Amino acid sequence: MMKVYVNYPEPKLSIHYNPSCEEVQKRGKSDQRYIRINIDSVSTELRRFANKKYTFNSNAESNDMWLDIEFDDADFEISVLEYVHRLIGKHYAPLGKAKLTTHC
Secondary structure (H helix, E strand, O other), rough: EEEEEEEEOOOEEEOOOOOHHHHOOOOOOOOOOOEOOOOOOOHHHHHHHHHHOOOOOOOOOOOOOEEEOOOHHHHHHHHHHHHHHHHHHHOOOHHHHOOOOEEO
């Protein structure tokens, strides 16, 4: 499983494979958005991203989100993330230009 932090005001997408990472452990922000993408939710979640159901703004409620992507296949998980990244980038140019980085 990969966990990906998406930040809008400072455009970045950081990949985390280590669930014990201190950055992952900080996920406790109130009203934090968590999106789980797996075999059961992939079509629904991709449709939501394509239809701009998830918005990003410079306020606490919508400036970031965590994606939990789990398919037990690291290559496919990266492919799903890259596609989500392209979908987000169509509506939010700063995020579209952000590079995917691996934190841990």
